[in-house]
Amino acid sequence: MTAGFDYREAGTAGATSSVALSHLSVELAHLFPEDLAEDALTRYFARVTPWVETTAALARSRAAKARISTCVLVVDHADGSGRPRDVIPRIQEAAKHSGFAVDYLARESALTGGPAREVFDHIVPEPHPGTTGVRPLLDANGWLCTGKRSPTAGGAPAMSGAEWQPPVQTGARHAIFIDAELRDSADGSWSVTLLRAVWQLLRLGLLRPADARLTAPEPVGTLPETWPELPPVVRLTERPGPLCAYQSFSVLPSRFLEVEVAADLIMSMVRLAPEVDDQVVRRAGMEGITLPAEPQDRISHAFLATDPP
Amino acid sequence: MTRTEHMLAFGEVHTALLRNSRPLSGHSAAELLDLTSGETVRRSQRPISRAISADRWEGVDCRMPSSRGGHPRGVGTLGWHAIVTGGHVTQCSTHAGLVAAESTRRRPWSHYLATPGRIELIGKYRPDEIADGLLRDGTDPAVLDLGAITTRGLDAVQRDGRLDQLAPLNAPGTALRWVAYLGAETLTGRFTLESERFRTLRLTVPGQDLPAVVRLGEDLALHDWLLTTLTAIVDAALTGGHSRAEQLRRLRPAFEHLAHLWMPGAQVDEELMPVWDALDRRAGFSRQWAATVTRVRDHLLLAATPDWA
Numbered sequence: 343m344t345a346g347f348d349y350r351e352a353g354t355a356g357a358t359s360s361v362a363l364s365h366l367s368v369e370l371a372h373l374f375p376e377d378l379a380e381d382a383l384t385r386y387f388a389r390v391t392p393w394v395e396t397t398a399a400l401a402r403s404r405a406a407k408a409r410i411s412t413c414v415l416v417v418d419h420a421d422g423s424g425r426p427r428d429v430i431p432r433i434q435e436a437a438k439h440s441g442f443a444v445d446y447l448a449r450e451s452a453l454t455g456g457p458a459r460e461v462f463d464h465i466v467p468e469p470h471p472g473t474t475g476v477r478p479l480l481d482a483n484g485w486l487c488t489g490k491r492s493p494t495a496g497g498a499p500a501m502s503g504a505e506w507q508p509p510v511q512t513g514a515r516h517a518i519f520i521d522a523e524l525r526d527s528a529d530g531s532w533s534v535t536l537l538r539a540v541w542q543l544l545r546l547g548l549l550r551p552a553d554a555r556l557t558a559p560e561p562v563g564t565l566p567e568t569w570p571e572l573p574p575v576v577r578l579t580e581r582p583g584p585l586c587a588y589q590s591f592s593v594l595p596s597r598f599l600e601v602e603v604a605a606d607l608i609m610s611m612v613r614l615a616p617e618v619d620d621q622v623v624r625r626a627g628m629e630g631i632t633l634p635a636e637p638q639d640r641i642s643h644a645f646l647a648t649d650p651p
Numbered sequence: 652m653t654r655t656e657h658m659l660a661f662g663e664v665h666t667a668l669l670r671n672s673r674p675l676s677g678h679s680a681a682e683l684l685d686l687t688s689g690e691t692v693r694r695s696q697r698p699i700s701r702a703i704s705a706d707r708w709e710g711v712d713c714r715m716p717s718s719r720g721g722h723p724r725g726v727g728t729l730g731w732h733a734i735v736t737g738g739h740v741t742q743c744s745t746h747a748g749l750v751a752a753e754s755t756r757r758r759p760w761s762h763y764l765a766t767p768g769r770i771e772l773i774g775k776y777r778p779d780e781i782a783d784g785l786l787r788d789g790t791d792p793a794v795l796d797l798g799a800i801t802t803r804g805l806d807a808v809q810r811d812g813r814l815d816q817l818a819p820l821n822a823p824g825t826a827l828r829w830v831a832y833l834g835a836e837t838l839t840g841r842f843t844l845e846s847e848r849f850r851t852l853r854l855t856v857p858g859q860d861l862p863a864v865v866r867l868g869e870d871l872a873l874h875d876w877l878l879t880t881l882t883a884i885v886d887a888a889l890t891g892g893h894s895r896a897e898q899l900r901r902l903r904p905a906f907e908h909l910a911h912l913w914m915p916g917a918q919v920d921e922e923l924m925p926v927w928d929a930l931d932r933r934a935g936f937s938r939q940w941a942a943t944v945t946r947v948r949d950h951l952l953l954a955a956t957p958d959w960a
Binding site for chain 2: 463466467468470471472473476513550552610611613
């Protein structure tokens with residue numbers, strides 16, 4: 343071993359960025375265009391109220407001065423999503439009618455660029471027994487599954503004698519096989535499932551996208567005519583708790599049940615920068631909160647039965 | 652052999668000429684290797700420009716190669732990254748460390764994701780038999796296929812649309828597979844030219860610095876490829892009974908594109924440099940390189956000089 347002279351080149355890797363964290367982030371709604379009608383919004387928020395009150399009370403029972411923030415996610419990149427100038431006051435008014443406020447509003451399209459790519463790139467799919475490395479696990483067409491697909495599903499011609507083989511869930515005796523589309527193979531667009539995983543990871547402070555406005559929202563200012571003019575996430579109230587939080591709670595219509603299960607599957611196979619998770623866990627620890635090791639275990643849900651028409 | 656003191660690690664490095672007519676700038680190489688959104692491509696400038704992609708992980712669950720008898724089951728992830736050196740040569744390097752599993756059952760995927768680049772072996776095994784099995788260029792479809800993962804990584808780089816697919820010379824790729832016992836008493840090594848395109852390296856290494864071993868493998872693979880490629884081109888040009896003009900036409904690109912890339916040991920940690928020294932002493936890597944380069948240079952020089960005859 344020679345001593346003395348050492349040569350180095352400075353790496354370009356930066357220090358782990360930091361975000362402000364609440365104790366609890368409450369997602370009040372994931373709003374599609376059809377949910378944006380005034381009476382539908384009012385009815386929906388009325389049903390959400392008891393859940394918000396209960397989860398906030400639980401958070402306060404664990405930490406006397408719990409920081410709690412509320413948010414909604416708006417599907418702004420679909421036809422009929424209206425103008426922010428009309429839609430946002432309508433959402434605020436409907437919430438106010440039920441006695442609470444929406445602190446943050448996020449545009450779903452803001453998740454479709456870098457953040458979605460980042461989560462997708464960090465998926466390490468769980469290998470089914472017999473995976474030798476010959477085939478890539480995450481197919482080029484962007485499907486992720488919980489096991490092994492049925493090899494003859496839909497493929498074998500009638501009377502060919504090929505016996506149907508069931509799909510198999512890795513590590514389970516009785517399989518619940520899930521095959522989730524992450525991106526459209528034709529146009530490359532991200533699935534609602536992947537975007538839900540991105541949104542949940544973002545709210546848990548585990549995703550630190552290049553656009554800091556996603557984790558540190560700005561005040562809304564004058565409401566614009568079109569969605570792209572609006573920042574990716576806007577703050578609608580004065581001095582709310584931070585958007586990101588140690589734990590999150592989402593109230594959603596029951597039609598989101600499968601989407602959330604699949605988003606959970608994605609999160610269980612994502613390996614994001616471990617130092618970011620360490621940072622969040624350490625800061626929670628300093629406030630006396632022990633976080634579950636798995637990000638998806640920091641998320642709670644309430645699924646509401648669909649309203650009669 | 653106890654697990655805490657010794658660890659068997661293994662990897663494979665594929666080396667090839669980048670499919671582009673001109674060398675890439677350091678910046679373009681870094682763009683090409685930006686395979687994972689949100690992660691930094693490492694770059695260094697001295698003594699040669701080099702860019703390395705962030706590590707990506709691939710899950711496997713399969714029988715491990717073994718020279719005899721039982722093939723234990725290995726579950727975990729392998730890491731791989733791609734490299735561009737001097738804007739001209741590209742490599743894909745895979746690696747993993749092997750440890751004995753603590754139980755005979757497969758654990759939840761999160762357990763393996765927490766320690767990427769590690770494969771846990773379920774069942775009894777003898778490290779020597781695994782090492783021998785890994786170094787055999789086998790074709791058993793049921794066992795781990797290190798070559799397939801490495802090939803796929805290299806293809807991902809070579810097929811990038813930003814490359815013009817016009818390599819300046821015909822230079823087949825090479826594969827180096829290595830195994831290393833970390834935590835050994837002394838540093839020993841054996842480099843074997845198994846076939847025209849397949850080499851093996853067997854090491855025992857004091858200490859536990861797996862990344863250093865990975866870098867050594869990459870450096871040896873790069874220089875073995877350079878030497879193999881240059882000597883093949885020179886031999887073909889000078890022994891084929893070609894006209895002098897034809898000889899020059901064949902020699903020039905090899906000399907222009909490869910000669911300056913010889914930087915033995917540039918990426919190798921001080922502790923592992925004795926491996927290079929021994930290779931130079933026994934196999935004469937640097938002497939053969941110098942002799943070949945001198946031969947070509949003399950030839951080009953003579954060709955440019957007036958004929959005195």
